[in-house]
Amino acid sequence: MNPDKDQIRFECTRCGACCREDSLLVTVTGRDISRISLGLNLSASEVIRALNFYLIEGAESPEGLRDIPAINTEKGPAYIALKKLENGDCLFLKDNLCMIHVIRPMVCMSFPFTFLDDGHSKTWGLSAKKVICPGLGCGPHVENTELRDLAIAVLEDLAIYQEFVTEWNKNEKNPTANAILEKILSDSRFTI
Ligand code: SF4
Numbered sequence: 650m651n652p653d654k655d656q657i658r659f660e661c662t663r664c665g666a667c668c669r670e671d672s673l674l675v676t677v678t679g680r681d682i683s684r685i686s687l688g689l690n691l692s693a694s695e696v697i698r699a700l701n702f703y704l705i706e707g708a709e710s711p712e713g714l715r716d717i718p719a720i721n722t723e724k725g726p727a728y729i730a731l732k733k734l735e736n737g738d739c740l741f742l743k744d745n746l747c748m749i750h751v752i753r754p755m756v757c758m759s760f761p762f763t764f765l766d767d768g769h770s771k772t773w774g775l776s777a778k779k780v781i782c783p784g785l786g787c788g789p790h791v792e793n794t795e796l797r798d799l800a801i802a803v804l805e806d807l808a809i810y811q812e813f814v815t816e817w818n819k820n821e822k823n824p825t826a827n828a829i830l831e832k833i834l835s836d837s838r839f840t841i
């Protein structure tokens with residue numbers, strides 16, 4: 650991990666701001682989808698109602714989403730994320746609490762940290778600033794071992810999803826949203 654940033658303080662204040670921030674997409678991996686489907690007992694055609702497919706506009710991925718692969722859909726490449734309400738709230742936020750806390754997506758578990766593996770080393774960064782996340786700069790220093798363990802979990806989850814998306818984008822001729830969900834839920838790599 651990059652040692653120059655090791656002295657960061659963070660303690661979640663449970664303010665819920667990250668669950669209400671319109672500009673933050675709650676992207677999901679195959680394991681996230683599988684975990685939510687299993688936890689809520691939802692089939693592919695049911696879990697799809699909790700998701701949105703955010704189509705990519707232009708050739709470049711938006712900043713902050715470069716390590717999440719875009720999956721081919723019948724309308725073009727898209728990021729899969731949890732649905733947001735019109736006011737920007739996550740679908741699963743109720744009375745400022747996460748209704749799926751124990752099965753929430755990895756991006757929620759690791760927020761506000763992001764991780765990158767460039768093949769040589771693992772580095773971390775922040776997906777939000779203090780203006781969004783008041784927990785940054787508060788509480789105890791985040792231990793390097795804590796970040797390392799989180800990095801391993803996040804990057805493994807991401808690598809498996811990237812592998813799946815690469816195969817899907819190469820092979821799938823009829824990439825409907827429902828077909829994506831069915832394929833994810835039947836793929837043993839995402840079995841929880
Ligand atoms: S914005 Fe930060 S402090 Fe607030 S709930 Fe999210 S992670 Fe916790």
Ligand code: SF4
Pocket residue numbers: 667668675731739740741742743746747748749750753754757
């Ligand atoms: S899944 Fe839960 S933790 Fe994640 S954004 Fe939605 S309400 Fe917040």
